[in-house]
Amino acid sequence: MSHSGRSRADALKAANQRLPKEQKPLAKSTVSDWFRGESVPKQFDQLWALVEVLVQWRGLDVSTPRGKAGMHAKRLTWQELWDGARGSTTEPSAVQTATLGNPIEDLDPIRHLEVHPAVQAGQGGSDLGPLPLYVPRNHDWQLRDEVEQARVSSRLVVLVGDSSTGKTRALWEAIQHLSGWRLWRPADRTALVDGLARHASLARTVIWLNETQRYLLSSSPTAANNAAVALRDLLASPGRGPVLVLGTLWRDAHDVLTTAPASHLDPDDNAQARTLLSGGLVIDVAEGFDDDALAEARRAAASDVRLDEALRHGGRRITQYLAGGWALVYRYEHARPEARALLDVAADARRLGHGEALHEAFLRAAAAAYVDPEHWRTQTEQWRATWYEQATAYTSHPWRGVPGPLTPDIPPPGHPSPAERCYRLADYLLQYTETTRRCHVPPTAFWEAAAQHLTDSDDLRALAGAAYFRLRLRYADSLLHRLLEVDNGNLHGLRFLARLREAVGDRRSAEQIYRRAPDHDHWARKNLARLREEAGDREEAERIYRKIGEFDPTALRNLARLRKEAGDPEEAERIYRILRADPYADRWMRYQDRIADRKDAHFIYRHATATGEHQLALAKLREKAGNREGVEQLARQAADAGDASPLRALAATTMGEEGQRLLRYGLESDGSISPPWW
Known part of the structure; x- marks a missing residue:
């Protein structure tokens, strides 16, 4: 340091200024032990803060692209040196004692991370592993570059493409060189938000968000926004990383999350998710192999007969063939009547908005109505007693190593199993049936089974919305009543049910539902006042408008109108003066007028x-x-x-x-x- 004219104490001070406030500052004795070789740094961030100061003092200009690249290379070198120097005798660092996730090398990509296994090979392939040889494609080069950058600073990368195009396998291959990193796969949106809130540091952790719409799309925009905000906060906090957030999205889900409302006055339920995705890297995954990838696949096929089979029968859709997509469709189209009934129930529930986990009680109750009555009558008593077990045996059975079209839902490692057995429909089959069953309305028994057996608020609200927008109004009504039965304080459910009852002309029930809403729900109170006004009870309408007028200028405007119509122009003018004195009142009222009739149901229009x-x-x-x-x-x-x-x-x-x-x-x-x- 002598050539810079600065001392070791100066370097220590500069390094501590670079460390996050919540991190313990470096002590002089600690750094002295490092220089004498008597100890190894416990945390890489502390070591790098000091090294970065010294490197810049030696004249490296990090304001230029070349300087930034040089600093990046040095950090990777020091990271490797530190990894090697820690040894088995060093005390565990904060990273090593992290409780979220598991070491990457301990995970099975098929059992733990939802990577599709390949179809089993025929003759000559008995010694092959569950995954075929990997053929890199255009998206892999971008992805791997971002993964390397994540060693230095936190990154978000999302692969977008259709089902079975190789998105999840690409993520798995890209992280194989992250030695010493952990991987955490949150079970759901709640687990994600809770985990991020409880852990200040997630340094050197991959957060695995396969099917990212599970975390960022919800019939409750608040819940989805909370997840997006938590991820944005994590990525914007250098002291908590570096972390690598990896995700996958189907194209339609990506479009929903990234498309802004047509007007700034329209509800924007996905604003936080859109901001999150715009700050990361979204990489498109092509549906098929290009010429270069096909040439590489032909070379690899010499060592993997499964690739050879896919090249002969799959055209350019190599990953879809290997994942067994064609086999899933074949098994669906040629299933026995009881198995086809079960698959159709699962497909209808998922395409109408139900979450991935399909409860057995619901499936059993609904599927009985999908079995052809003539087929049911001609079967034996033994068949009728075991039809459901026969159906699940068919749908769960793997074929050539590929899981069946409807399989038991297995939670990630470390997460408890659900109290009731759940099943999951294959993604490829869902994408197929979204087209083939698009205009099919499920039978009455489907809706009745949902209203009797479902307990998840998001599932009930989504199916109620699907029924409402198909004019199946009584089904929507029964599902919303079930929603309020299992979640009495669900504000969205109350509003939806009240608006439905108003739409069909049942104003009395609508009024009763509005009265059930909490006092702080000014939207419901304002609609209650409107109904009372239309019923001729202006006294109660005025009382409600006065109560919420402090928070809602439109209520004050309605109150002024009522007072004017009642022959009290002085009071009306006094209220109008209050409104004119508020610079935001006019904008607020115009906004409320625009969204009043569609805000609560906007989540359904997205689909x-x-x-x-x-x-x-x-x-x-x-x-x-x-x-x-x-x-x-x-x-x-x-x-x-x-x-x-x-x-x-x-x-x-x-x-x-x-x-x-x-x-x-x-x-x-x-x-x-x-x-x-x-």
């Missing part, structure tokens, strides 16, 4: 298809040609696919008394108008 818009345009053309029956048929198809707006419009304008009954009671599963149910 609505474009089918209704396209068919409505065609319907208008047919209407001009006088084809009323064709118009109604198209509108019904759109409703079955999840967009009832064309059918609602027809019911309100051209269907007469039948249309009024449809709007009042909705449809049954078979498309007939429901009998009165409220």
Whole structure:
């Protein structure tokens, strides 16, 4: 240090200034022991802070790209030296004593991390492992570069692509050189938020968020935003890392999370997730192999007959063939009636918004209605007593090493098993049935089984939304009542149910539901006041508006209007003066006016298809040609696919008394108008 004109004490002071405030500063005696070789640094961050100071004092300019690259290379070198110097006799560091996750080398990618096993080889492949030889593709080079950068500073990388395109396997291959790192796979969104809150430091940890939509998409925007905020805070805190957050997303989920609302006045449920993803690296994974990857696969096929088979039969879709996607579809399409019924229930539940874990009681109760009645009658008593067990035996059974289409859901290591057995539908089969069953409405027994057996608030609310936007109103109503039964304080459920009852004309029940909302729910109180006003009870309406007016300018505006209509212009003017004096009141009222009728149901619109818009345009053309029956048929198809707006419009304008009954009671599963149910 003599050439710099600075002392060791100066270096110590500069190094401590670089350390996070919550980290213990370096002591002079500690650094002296390092220089004399009497001890090894316990924490790499402390060592690197000192080395970084000394390197910069020697003239390395880190403001240039070359200087930054040089500093990065030096850090990697010192990291390796430190890893080797610690030895087995050194005391465990804060990283080594971390309680989250497991060492990467202790994990099985198939059992623990959801990497798809490959189809088993035929003749000549008995000595091959469960995973085929890996063929790097274009996305791998970007991914591996980011993983190397994560040794120095925290990184977020998300691979986006369709099912079985090799996303999860690519992540696994990319982290194989992270010696000494741990990997943590949170079981769900709650586990993620809790784990990040409890651990100040997650240095040298990979956070594995396969199917990232599990953590960032929810029917409760607050819960999803909490997860996104927790991850952003982690990535923005150098003292907590370096960490590497790895994720995968299907393309449609990525579109939902990253698409901003059309207007700044529209609800923006995914703002935090969008900001999180924009701060990381999102890498596209192609559906098929390009020419270079195919050439590399042909070379590797000499050592792996599974690759040779995939090249002969899979075209460019090598990973899909190896993951058994074609076999899953074949087994689904050729399943025995009882197994096909079980798979269709699982597919319908998942495509309508149910989470990945499907409870056995629900599946058993709903699947019975999917079995063809004639097939059921012609079977033996023994078959009828064991049909469900036969169905699960078929759906769970692996084929050539590939798990079955519907398999028991196994929690990650260290997480408790659920009280009730759950099953999980294969991702590839879900993607397939989202197209083939798009316009299929589940039978009544499906909705009844859901209302009887489901207990998860997100699942109930998602299925209620799917029913509502298909005009299956009584099913939506029963699911929302079940939601409030298992989660009495669920504010979103209360609001949804009240709006549904208002939509069908049951204002009395809507009012009772609004009264159940807590006092701090000004939205519900304001709607209650509106109903009381429309019922002629202006006294109670005024009382409610006064109570919430301090927090909601629109309530004050309504109160002023009522006072003016009651012949009290002085009081009305006094209230208007209060509103004019508030610079934010006008903006707030315009915002509330825009979103009042759609804010609470916005989460469902995210999953609505474009089918209704396209068919409505065609319907208008047919209407001009006088084809009323064709118009109604198209509108019904759109409703079955999840967009009832064309059918609602027809019911309100051209269907007469039948249309009024449809709007009042909705449809049954078979498309007939429901009998009165409220």
